[in-house]
Amino acid sequence: MAASDQIDILLYGLGAIGSFYAFILSRARNVRLTVVARSNYDAVKNKGLKITMVKYPAEAQSTFDYIVCAHKAIDQPSVPKRLEPVVNEKTTIVIIQNGVGNEEPFREAFPGASILSCVTWVGARQTEPGIVAHTKSEDMQIGLFPNHSVEASLEKERLDRFASLLTQGKTIFQVVPDIQVQRWEKVVWNAAWNSLTTLTMLDTHSWLKSSPGALPLTRRLMHEVIHVAQNCNVPLEQSLADLLIDKILGMHAIGSSMQVDAKNERPMEIEIILGYPVRKGKELGLSIPTLETIYIILTGMNQRFTRTVI
Ligand SMILES: NC(=O)C1=CN([C@@H]2O[C@H](COP(=O)(O)OP(=O)(O)OC[C@H]3O[C@@H](n4cnc5c(N)ncnc54)[C@H](OP(=O)(O)O)[C@@H]3O)[C@@H](O)[C@H]2O)C=CC1
Numbered sequence: 001m002a003a004s005d006q007i008d009i010l011l012y013g014l015g016a017i018g019s020f021y022a023f024i025l026s027r028a029r030n031v032r033l034t035v036v037a038r039s040n041y042d043a044v045k046n047k048g049l050k051i052t053m054v055k056y057p058a059e060a061q062s063t064f065d066y067i068v069c070a071h072k073a074i075d076q077p078s079v080p081k082r083l084e085p086v087v088n089e090k091t092t093i094v095i096i097q098n099g100v101g102n103e104e105p106f107r108e109a110f111p112g113a114s115i116l117s118c119v120t121w122v123g124a125r126q127t128e129p130g131i132v133a134h135t136k137s138e139d140m141q142i143g144l145f146p147n148h149s150v151e152a153s154l155e156k157e158r159l160d161r162f163a164s165l166l167t168q169g170k171t172i173f174q175v176v177p178d179i180q181v182q183r184w185e186k187v188v189w190n191a192a193w194n195s196l197t198t199l200t201m202l203d204t205h206s207w208l209k210s211s212p213g214a215l216p217l218t219r220r221l222m223h224e225v226i227h228v229a230q231n232c233n234v235p236l237e238q239s240l241a242d243l244l245i246d247k248i249l250g251m252h253a254i255g256s257s258m259q260v261d262a263k264n265e266r267p268m269e270i271e272i273i274l275g276y277p278v279r280k281g282k283e284l285g286l287s288i289p290t291l292e293t294i295y296i297i298l299t300g301m302n303q304r305f306t307r308t309v310i
Pocket residue numbers: 012013014015016017018036037038039040070071072073074079096097098120121122123124125126257269309
């Protein structure tokens with residue numbers, strides 16, 4: 001392979017979703033993949049996978065064409081600093097996480113970089129260190145978080161190139177014109193199902209059947225997030241709430257990645273799923289009492305799991 005054809009990718013956060021997409025990217029031609037693994041470093045290293053593994057980005061001692069962030073968005077603003085040694089003027093950041101506002105700390109730290117923002121519907125879980133079960137569905141939407149200081153043709157080239165790797169990796173995905181629509185749609189879903197399955201420790205269907213108030217509360221919560229999105233100029237319809245409720249009722253009952261975190265007493269992604277919409281809603285003077293209440297209670301619960309991240 002000519003060095004100029006090689007695409008250097010760093011995958012940051014080798015958990016359930018990171019492992020899934022590391023597998024996809026490892027199937028693409030010309031990709032040299034390096035992964036940053038933390039707690040599962042030894043377990044994965046001992047399996048002899050043909051990928052380069054490091055514990056800290058700086059250990060890679062090179063820069064990357066793409067840095068795929070699939071870590072939990074727990075303390076998002078702390079991550080760009082750790083990636084600084086491996087970012088250069090050609091690096092594109094790819095974010096595969098739930099939540100909204102995830103891109104902002106990266107744009108602030110790397111104002112010249114392109115950012116690709118992804119919403120995945122893959123359901124996966126790391127059952128033991130280094131072992132990941134793909135539990136349900138496979139779909140992803142990807143789009144630019146536009147950077148007006150980068151030429152539009154270059155941004156598109158970077159998007160197309162990454163999309164071609166996903167195609168070669170044989171995963172299901174769509175390139176979309178305004179990814180914020182899909183990010184907010186997914187956050188309406190996560191704000192409801194992740195929060196309510198975590199607070200109750202029930203699956204989605206048991207929660208909905210638990211009392212006559214459960215369905216209306218779920219709908220109210222979704223409507224408030226949609227209201228915030230609309231006021232942030234993201235064109236969602238209020239009818240999305242009923243679509244998402246019908247969607248869940250048409251599926252097997254599920255828990256959520258947040259519920260898994262709570263069961264494992266690990267920090268939960270409260271800020272990017274609830275905190276950002278709450279802050280936006282308050283800035284805009286919107287009435288969001290249900291969303292705010294759920295956010296405050298989950299923030300309290302999260303205190304039990306908060307620990308120092310190294
Ligand atoms: N799991 C799912 O079904 C779905 C998850 N998502 C989203 O995908 C993203 C990843 O979730 P998921 O794969 O489930 O999470 P996991 O907990 O399985 O994996 C997260 C990985 O990132 C590592 N990590 C976390 N924080 C940091 C950090 N600050 N620096 C370096 N590594 C870090 C963890 O290491 P360590 O083990 O050492 O903590 C772990 O290996 C989240 O935003 C989640 O909401 C979206 C759709 C579905």
